[in-house]
Amino acid sequence: MHNPFIQISGSKRSLHVQVAREIARKILSGEVAQNEIIPSEMVLCEQFSVSRTALREAIKLLTSKGLLESKPKVGTRVKSRDNWNFLDAQLLDWVIDLGDNAFVYQEFLALRKAIEPEAAALAAQNATAQQRILLSATFQQMDYVSKNFDAAQWMEVDMEFHRLVFLSTGNSFYLPFANVLCTMFKSFISHSSEKGGTCIGEHRAIYSAIMAGDAEKAREANKRLLSTTNHRLPTSN
Amino acid sequence: MHNPFIQISGSKRSLHVQVAREIARKILSGEVAQNEIIPSEMVLCEQFSVSRTALREAIKLLTSKGLLESKPKVGTRVKSRDNWNFLDAQLLDWVIDLGDNAFVYQEFLALRKAIEPEAAALAAQNATAQQRILLSATFQQMDYVSKNFDAAQWMEVDMEFHRLVFLSTGNSFYLPFANVLCTMFKSFISHSSEKGGTCIGEHRAIYSAIMAGDAEKAREANKRLLSTTNHRLPTSN
DNA sequence: TCAATCGTTATTATATGATAATTACAAGGG
DNA sequence: CCCTTGTAATTATCATATAATAACGATTGA
Numbered sequence A, B: 001m002h003n004p005f006i007q008i009s010g011s012k013r014s015l016h017v018q019v020a021r022e023i024a025r026k027i028l029s030g031e032v033a034q035n036e037i038i039p040s041e042m043v044l045c046e047q048f049s050v051s052r053t054a055l056r057e058a059i060k061l062l063t064s065k066g067l068l069e070s071k072p073k074v075g076t077r078v079k080s081r082d083n084w085n086f087l088d089a090q091l092l093d094w095v096i097d098l099g100d101n102a103f104v105y106q107e108f109l110a111l112r113k114a115i116e117p118e119a120a121a122l123a124a125q126n127a128t129a130q131q132r133i134l135l136s137a138t139f140q141q142m143d144y145v146s147k148n149f150d151a152a153q154w155m156e157v158d159m160e161f162h163r164l165v166f167l168s169t170g171n172s173f174y175l176p177f178a179n180v181l182c183t184m185f186k187s188f189i190s191h192s193s194e195k196g197g198t199c200i201g202e203h204r205a206i207y208s209a210i211m212a213g214d215a216e217k218a219r220e221a222n223k224r225l226l227s228t229t230n231h232r233l234p235t236s237n
Numbered sequence C: 001t002c003a004a005t006c007g008t009t010a011t012t013a014t015a016t017g018a019t020a021a022t023t024a025c026a027a028g029g030g
Numbered sequence D: 001c002c003c004t005t006g007t008a009a010t011t012a013t014c015a016t017a018t019a020a021t022a023a024c025g026a027t028t029g030a
Helices: A015-028 A041-048 A052-064 A089-097 A101-126 A129-147 A151-167 A172-187 A196-212 A215-227 B015-028 B041-048 B052-064 B089-097 B101-126 B129-147 B151-167 B172-187 B196-212 B215-227
Strands: A068-071 A075-078 B068-071 B075-078
Touching (some): A052 A068, A089 A101, A101 A215, A129 A151, A151 A172, B041 B052, B089 B172, B101 B196, B129 B151
Antiparallel strands (some): B068 B075
């Protein structure tokens, strides 16, 4: 049923995504400069040994994320960096694959500090009954894992907890952070504290405040969590 | 072959974007339910009277924004709402076109309150010399327009000002907000105060703090701006 | 009866080639 | 000098064919 032999890493994706990934790498790394015109479709088709269909779908994908822009007669131009949508999980994944991750992690932390306390506050106000149940169940697991510590399991529950906070805000614009956060967590396994003891306390404070509907407490608790200096830098893979 | 009479408004965009927009409308409005399988490619091709190429590019575009997911034999499924990337300018544009804008505006304001003060603080710390020049020039215009008030011009400079703040953070994850903000501003012309007098004061405070490199002042000034109750609700168009 | 295996088939994925639309650029006319 | 117009390069769209995928039912063997 499941063939264990063809488990090539990451090549399960469709062809146009593989091509897009490769072009994205060149753009994100600066190998291809901003505002530069990339080679024409036919040339790229030969370079990647794919059909025009696959290549064009790749270009369309990158266009959608703000990396490229195509015009007849002109060609396909790399857009300037301020148009790249870094709040897109797939693009973020490509960025992480570049390997310059310590800096990305710092930038992301700066974003979390702005957005997560507010998200916690909104969640305290707006979480539905079902979302509170999910959050409760997740915190139970979190509590358990913190006592029987396992790095991989902790990443999983920690990710799920913060993800649920974003989903519980009831605000459309906070939703995308859930996926972005998941992408970051999965990439930086060792992001959290080694001694889960201190972290679980902060998480409990957030959890309790949300369940109690206390927005201000939730906000402050989340601020404290992100202020703790035990956010380790990612191990460069 | 192309009928010039069916020049739908704003149909200058390419065909696959028009198709994507129409499918997106159905998804965002709930006309097509989440997790539902949409009709097969051939059926949709007939519905929209476009080739498979155009239709597939439309589907790929929506897939990229988290609205759809395709699998052979299964079909194309509408993904659940938490996967929709509302922090994508194009998707946001489609959302705005639905017309339920007062709520969207409130949600966006809640996001701005979280993110913009921090962005101002970061800009105060990290803005480059060139960015300070741009910011300075923009505030000059802002000051002028506030004295010779014109709604459209004010929207333009106001948008540009806040856009520059995001670009000046030096943080990749803050960049996308610039485009999202622009999309919102362009849609809600009458978002700002009628009496520009009070607003210009807050803007000046933000501007001065950033130029002085005072992160804390910039943050607080931006908070004050967003706390003012003169953010009018958008006129439903 | 049940479980595993194996075709069948519907659907998307990819390839290929042809035609249309767009527009930068150069050439020509006023 | 400006405006128009023609040319050519590039992407946009169309049409058709073949391959890959995986759900589903049929078959088989115990």
